[in-house]
Amino acid sequence: MRFLNYGSVNIDLVFSVDHVVQPGETLSSTGFFKSAGGKGANQSAALAKAGADVTHAGKIGADGQFLVDLLSGYGVDTSLIRLYEGASGQALIQLDKQKQNAIVLFGGGNLAITKGEIDESLALFGPGDMLVLQNEIVHVSYLIERAKARGMSVCLNTAPFDEKILGYPLHLVDLLVVNEIEGAALAGSAQGSTFSEVLEALVHAYPGSEIVLTAGKHGAYYGYRSLRLHEPIYELPVADTTAAGDTFIGYFLTSRSLGHGQQEALRYACKASGIAVSRVGAMGSIPFAGEVFG
Template identity: 45%
Template sequence: MKKILNFGSLNMDFVYAVAHTVRGGETEASLGLQVFPGGKGLNQSIAAARAGLSVFHAGLVGEDGGLLLDTLKADGVDTRFVGTVPGRSGHTIIQVDENAQNAILLFGGANRAVTPAYADEVLAHFSAGDIVLLQNEISAVPHILRRAAEAGLSVWFNPSPMDDGARACDLSLVSVFLLNEIEGEQLTGTAEPGAILDRMAEKYPQAAVVLTLGAAGAWYAKAGARAFCPAEKAEAVDTTAAGDTFTGYFLRGMLDGRTPEEALRLAARASAIAVSRPGASPSIPRFSEVERGL
């Protein structure tokens, strides 16, 4: 049985409702504030767990991280590899405007205290054929990716946010890329979806690519084969966890043995439900709800 390790961030999200995203030099009164557990790592673990998968989470929290651990445990995520370090956990300040679009300011906190030694301790519990899911909101990502691949794990990589740390990774070791259109453009130098997929295939022929395009749908490509799924219509309230929800449900679909197109459809349905609700992790639906929608 394959084990799934999500080695990722754990954040508190401070979500401010605004009329429009604050511009440089501008002061704007918030229309409201909500506080949620989040972080791409936590969100993707919860999405995978609510999709019905058994997930181990690895990462670090600060001394204020009790709520983050409790949130993971409440959804059945195995937290035995989550450590606590002095100081504060990661957090984000998120502006959500009247069109449900968001702007995010990230403070790394404990997420930036991940060391190669700690990563090696965690990876020692996993073996060839297991899956490691990575984002780019923690430190030591290039080391984790390399050591996981050396151990024969399948590496699913969401290089978000795209920065020098992501570029320092040996991307030839990635099994599945999980990209939005911005990350796709940053990796390939082109914004056209078909050209992104073409260039990814040229640069990383061994990898599958999942390219999400928001309301324009999503693509899957590998070894010359492609599948497309349109986005489902939804009354968007908050898009913060849409991509993370998509990741968890696409992983479930592929591990179920569904075709890529079927897995995309499952993920698209789950994301449509998520964006219709406020918050990050609280918005993620459970598998029974998503399956009914299909």
């Protein structure tokens, strides 16, 4: 299986802070670094590091060339990342002393993608291939519809969640990946619903989709038709949670493409994300296949 990940490519600006800054507050940072990120790019890096055949499509400014070089170094086909005259996407990340993060996004090139570029990219893929999407670029509905028309399967990660997602043609999505907050919002679940209840609601709302619900320290859940699965976390000391979900998705998809069953794919994905959160950074924290499958 070939993967086409049409997704965000961002420059991450990470500030280490005592706590997330409050309105009207000026706060000194105890550390700073610049790195490659964007949920789309992180997921492409995870797919490539896991051993998948992945092409990333997106758009950057001249300030983002190092992002392309880094993805290429991991084995991602970057031939469909287009250059334009504006700025690349940016993420300002506050990382507090509990290693939790707060993120402010600037869309940049991620919001400058055109339908014509999408058509050119999708023309290179077809039946047997999978389109991987997140919610950090424009024209997500168009991408889903055009990919399905070409016989591709579609994986949608609903992060970051907003009301636009409710208008997407979710009935066409083959694999829907949500975290506990996104899942509850999408399912319309009552406050205090258990993970199993949220999963059940999603399975009934989207009967044609496989559902993966990531639940932080509570592991990951899977539902499709009558099958329900759970996998606990792979526990290591937490250094930075930034790319945990992206790592999970890359390894889950790669595991499935290699012929592993759903439970085994959940196990490898939880292991990979556990390793990732034990390291600082986004793309660079994602483990290679030998660390996970070995």
